Amino acid sequence: MDGTHQPGRARQVNENQCQMCMPLGGVIAFKGIENAMVISHGSQGCSTYMRLANVEHFNEPVDIASSGLNEKQTIYGGEANLKKAIDNVLRVYQPNVLGVLTTCLSETMGEDLDRIIASYAKERNLDGVDIIPVPTPSYSGSHTEGFWAATRAVIARYARLTEKHHRINVIIPHVSPADIREIKRILGMMGVEYTLVPDYSVTLDRPYGGRYQKVPPGGTRTEDIARMPGAPVTIQFGLTCPDALSPGRLLEEQFGVPLVNLPLPVGVDAVDRFIDTLRELICGPVPDQLALERGWLLDAMADSHKYNAEGRPVIYGEPELVYALTRTCTENGAPPVVIASGTKNSNLAGLLVPVLADAEETPVLLLETDFATIEEAAASAGVNIAVGHSGGKILTERQGIPVLRVGFPVHDRTGGQRILSVGYTGTLSFLDRFTNTLLETKYASYRTEIKEKMLIRSC
Numbered sequence: 185m186d187g188t189h190q191p192g193r194a195r196q197v198n199e200n201q202c203q204m205c206m207p208l209g210g211v212i213a214f215k216g217i218e219n220a221m222v223i224s225h226g227s228q229g230c231s232t233y234m235r236l237a238n239v240e241h242f243n244e245p246v247d248i249a250s251s252g253l254n255e256k257q258t259i260y261g262g263e264a265n266l267k268k269a270i271d272n273v274l275r276v277y278q279p280n281v282l283g284v285l286t287t288c289l290s291e292t293m294g295e296d297l298d299r300i301i302a303s304y305a306k307e308r309n310l311d312g313v314d315i316i317p318v319p320t321p322s323y324s325g326s327h328t329e330g331f332w333a334a335t336r337a338v339i340a341r342y343a344r345l346t347e348k349h350h351r352i353n354v355i356i357p358h359v360s361p362a363d364i365r366e367i368k369r370i371l372g373m374m375g376v377e378y379t380l381v382p383d384y385s386v387t388l389d390r391p392y393g394g395r396y397q398k399v400p401p402g403g404t405r406t407e408d409i410a411r412m413p414g415a416p417v418t419i420q421f422g423l424t425c426p427d428a429l430s431p432g433r434l435l436e437e438q439f440g441v442p443l444v445n446l447p448l449p450v451g452v453d454a455v456d457r458f459i460d461t462l463r464e465l466i467c468g469p470v471p472d473q474l475a476l477e478r479g480w481l482l483d484a485m486a487d488s489h490k491y492n493a494e495g496r497p498v499i500y501g502e503p504e505l506v507y508a509l510t511r512t513c514t515e516n517g518a519p520p521v522v523i524a525s526g527t528k529n530s531n532l533a534g535l536l537v538p539v540l541a542d543a544e545e546t547p548v549l550l551l552e553t554d555f556a557t558i559e560e561a562a563a564s565a566g567v568n569i570a571v572g573h574s575g576g577k578i579l580t581e582r583q584g585i586p587v588l589r590v591g592f593p594v595h596d597r598t599g600g601q602r603i604l605s606v607g608y609t610g611t612l613s614f615l616d617r618f619t620n621t622l623l624e625t626k627y628a629s630y631r632t633e634i635k636e637k638m639l640i641r642s643c
């Protein structure tokens with residue numbers, strides 16, 4: 185693959201963005217920490233947008249406070265507003281962890297969060313709550329970078345030199361709550377003790393019933409994060425994550441915890457690598473149940489390969505998921521002909537080279553891109569299926585390309601939080617959906633196509 189290709193005119197503006205904003209990713213990471221709350225330091229509109237995106241996807245109330253900057257603070261500074269916002273959040277939510285995420289506005293104003301928070305802590309004699317600032321200006325990164333930056337900041341805040349123990353660290357990229365539950369199920373089946381960060385498997389997918397709590401129960405405990413430096417290894421599903429944002433790299437560089445960076449376990453090869461890594465750690469066999477699930481997946485791959493060979497996908501979204509799904513589609517005889525991400529800081533381009541080395545057709549790779557560009561590339565490449573989040577619905581509306589919804593955000597279908605793609609079981613679910621989407625298109629139009637061909641012949 186020879187780097188990025190931008191068809192058509194050079195775009196000066198982003199037309200139908202392919203990524204979400206940076207603090208939004210940070211919010212999701214903080215929602216995976218026990219008893220945590222977040223403040224967006226910026227205008228009211230930023231937190232409203234982030235709440236809406238999260239609520240539509242997770243179908244849960246997702247509280248995000250705001251320092252509510254307006255014209256006056258934009259000129260004179262937002263310190264007083266932020267301190268008032270912190271006062272209110274501590275009073276109403278009583279969190280133990282408070283993430284403060286900057287926005288385009290507060291970063292452009294040059295707000296010194298470290299100084300403001302230090303001054304707040306001194307003035308209020310702060311006790312029992314940790315305030316963690318994370319710079320997340322959206323013009324320098326997408327929600328993917330915000331997610332990694334916040335996860336790294338939380339680990340950097342709590343990780344302490346500690347006695348060695350046998351509990352491994354597991355660091356996940358932005359996946360669905362259902363995916364987190366599946367990763368935990370596999371770890372449990374393999375008999376591995378672990379600390380998984382950030383764990384929003386329940387906080388962003390709450391079961392019905394019980395008393396409503398402003399901060400939902402669940403999430404990674406800060407005591408467990410503090411002990412991460414004593415772990416024998418960190419497994420991070422973050423090959424595309426640059427070192428500067430990598431939480432696993434931080435634990436390795438500062439505390440010497442070996443980092444095993446793995447692809448997200450989607451597709452037989454990637455899940456095998458995850459299971460093999462665990463098997464080496466426990467020096468034990470793979471449970472029968474997992475072997476069965478692997479067998480079912482292989483059987484499904486054999487059943488569907490004749491249909492998948494007709495697939496010409498465009499895969500777009502967050503780099504880690506795009507990389508995982510590119511591997512999975514390639515593994516199943518449907519290598520993507522267009523690959524796209526709105527994120528700019530990632531290792532995606534280099535990672536794709538070996539995956540697509542044997543592909544008959546060199547795919548178009550679009551990085552830091554938008555849907556106008558993706559649409560153009562998809563139309564000229566003859567794409568017949570799109571794989572990614574709801575932003576791609578424009579491909580259906582304008583080009584008639586069906587979208588298999590996966591990733592974030594999924595706001596025009598229900599159950600975004602339950603889309604399962606990881607593990608043998610999740611891959612099987614993805615594969616069935618992929619194949620059936622192709623078949624649905626085929627059977628919706630094949631009679632018309634046959635008639636058209638017959639008409640041409642008879643002319």
Ligand code: SF4
Nearest residue numbers: 205230233287288322
């Ligand atoms: S102004 Fe920036 S931080 Fe606020 S919602 Fe828009 S992109 Fe996100």
